[in-house]
Amino acid sequence: MLVHLRRSFTMALICLVIFGFAYAFAGTGVAQLLFKFQANGSITANGSTLIGQNWTSPKFFHGRPDDFGPYAANAATNTAGGDNPLVANGFHGQSGATNLGPHSKVLLANTKKLVAYWHSMGVNPTPDLVTTSGSGYDPDISPQDALVQIPMVAKATGLSAATLTKLINSQTHGAQFGFLGASYIDVLQLNEALAKLT
Amino acid sequence: MTQTIARGPIGFMEAIKQLGTNGGGFLNANSATTFENPTGLTNFLSMYLLLAIPVALTHTFGKMVGSIRHGVALLSVMALLFGVWVGFTSFAEHQNNPAVAAAGVHSTVGNTEGKEVRFGDTSSALFGVASTMTSTGSADAAYDSFTPVGGMGLMTGMMLGEVTPGGTGSGLYTLLIYAIIAVFIGGLMIGRTPEYLGKKIQAREVKLAGLAALVMPVVVLVVTAIAVSVAAGRAGPLNAGPHGFSEILYGLTSQGNNNGSAFGGLTGNTPFYNIVGAIDMLLGRFAIMVPVLALGGALAAKNVVPESLGTFRTDNGMFVGLTIGVILIIGGLTFFPAISLGPIVEQLSHGRFF
Known part of the structure; x- marks a missing residue:
């Protein structure tokens, strides 16, 4: 024993x-x-390529929204709202999803506000652009999400739609080895490449 | 504007989190975060790790009983059920999110709410099924935002007792319980004393197997009934309507099966859910082990009966089909009423929002 x-x-x-x-x-x-x-977190001079950032200027491609609500300033937390990952999950520095079910009235209202926001920016949004991600700070968008933002970016930067399409194609990462995951674009890298053109 | 980025020794903790079918994340959003799961390849490796041990144990079992075919039969049961679950869950996740469709956005990319772009809906559904059908419970998407049928796929994966392939070890012994019930039913059909691996299955063994198979459903359903009956329990869910009930049911099913995943909208850190959840976890984990150990002891003490022409074979397709039937009937009969109040009602409430 x-x-x-x-x-x-x-x-x-x-x-x-x-x-x-x-x-x-x-x-x-x-x-x-x-x-x-x-x-160390893939941190570059402009922030981590793995953490979504808050893009509000029409001169840049935008990422997916966070779960703090649609693209509106939030006076209570003194943050710009929108796709600001600082307030993902409603808490500073914490990752998280909305956890709203597919038949939630709140989700419906939030999505409607996001659709209206995108229409005001001259963009016909895709589902990715009006839904929040699992982590709350998804750094990526799909090629389709970038393509629909071309009218907004072209108008603000003066670049032609053909140039922007070429840029998007050059920034697209395919699914890994062709079948693992889905094809995506890192929004930060896309905007860094865009900034070089303007 | 500055960003606050949580960092730490995440990468190699991730390996043991998945391999040990533990599933607790370093970061709040678990494997959905880029630091835990940055690419399609890491997502694939995560799934490989969480399936590795429970699946490989069927081979170990085959070696130990001296018949690899018996191990393969159990593996087939696991693989067939797993395949069906992956099929309908990913089909459900490939549908549009009803709220997004109602807001006027139509697409072919599936339900994107709570999912990461780099994984997409199919990989997220596969990960979800793998994680809930083992006792891992890690998540690369927000399970709460899955479509009703997709969420049901995850929930029922646990409700079948986590046998496809289940946790490391616990999946195998729970599947053997079902196998013993299957040979008992098969024995009744052909009118012979049932045997498994040359050991006679008699009244005592069947009673113990029946008890073991009933422990988890009884515990989970009773605590769920308590949770929806008291105000402290009903205060938990974030979503209204049937989805709120799904959150409670999912949370307590997950705890009763030692899974650990959640419909994240449920506020579980309250005194009520802490106490009820602790009882749920303890009973779900340990109460099943008592009859399992008693059954093991009873079988070990028996002499091996030599195989004859009339022996009901337990390493062929008939046995695999019978075992799958037993798993589905036990899981279906015990949980169907609860499931129909949650995900099924939600799915059938076309166009209604809660």
């Missing part, structure tokens, strides 16, 4: 040291050595 207890205790202690400390530090060490940029 005592022997069993001692062995169990020793085993637990060894596991704690190996998996709790050695594995964690080795993992961090290897990541920092081989994938320093990615391990």
Whole structure:
């Protein structure tokens, strides 16, 4: 009995040291050595390419909205609203979805407001542009979501629709290995490339 | 404007989160966040890891009982049910979100609410089914925003007792419970004493198997009934109407099955849900183990009966079909009334919003 207890205790202690400390530090060490940029959050001069940002100017392509509500200023939290990932989930710095069911009146009202917002910007929105993502800060849009924003961006920047279509095509990442996930465009990288053209 | 970005040692914690079918995320939105799950490849690797051990255990089982065919038969049961569930869940998620359609946006890209662009609806549905049919419970999309039938696919994946393929170990033993009930029914049909792996299945074993199969549904349905009966329980859901009931049912099913995923709209961190949830988890996890261990002990003590021509085979298609039937009938009969009050009502309420 005592022997069993001692062995169990020793085993637990060894596991704690190996998996709790050695594995964690080795993992961090290897990541920092081989994938320093990615391990630190893919942060560039203009922010992380993996975190959606708040785009309000018609000179840029917009990302997907966050779940804090449609594109309206929010006086209570002193934030610009819209697709601002700072207030994803209604809390600063926290990821999260709206969790609204498909037959929710709130979701219907929010979506209607978002559709009206996009129409006021001269854009005929796709579903991605009027729905929030799972994380609340989806950094990507689909190629179709970018194409429908061409009228807005062309008007504000003076670039031709053909130039913008070419830009979108060059920024499109296909599904990985052709079948894993879906094709997408990183909004930050797309806008960085756009800024070089204007 | 500055951004606050939560960082930490996420990457290699992710591996053990999926492989251990634990599913608790580093970040609030779990595998939907880019730091936990940045690409289609990581999404695929996550699914591989969470399925790896429970699926491989069928081979271990085959080796241990000295007949790989028996392991393959159990694997077939898991794979067939899994395939059907992936099929109808991804079909449901490929439909338009009713609220988005009602707001005048039409498309062919499926239900995008709560889903990430880089995964799309099909990968999200596949991940959801894999995560709820094992006892992982990680999420790369907001399950609460799935279509009614899609959400039902996730919920029923757990309600079948998480046997397809289930948690690491717990999936296999729960499936063996169903297998014993299946040979009992098969034995009744052909009028012989049922056997499994050469061991006679008699009254005592069938009673224990029946008890084990009933523990989870009884616990889950009783705590759900309590939750919808008291004000503290009804205060939980975010959504109104049948979807609110689905949130409660999903939450308590998930806890009773040690899954851990949620319809995230349910405010679970209240004294009521903490206490009820803790009881749900403890009973769902441990109360089933008592009859399982007793059954194991009873079978181990028995002598092996030599196989004869009249023995009901337990490694062929007939057995696979019978076991699937038992799983569906037990799961269906116990949970259909509850399901019909939630997702089915929601699905059939064409054009109504709550």
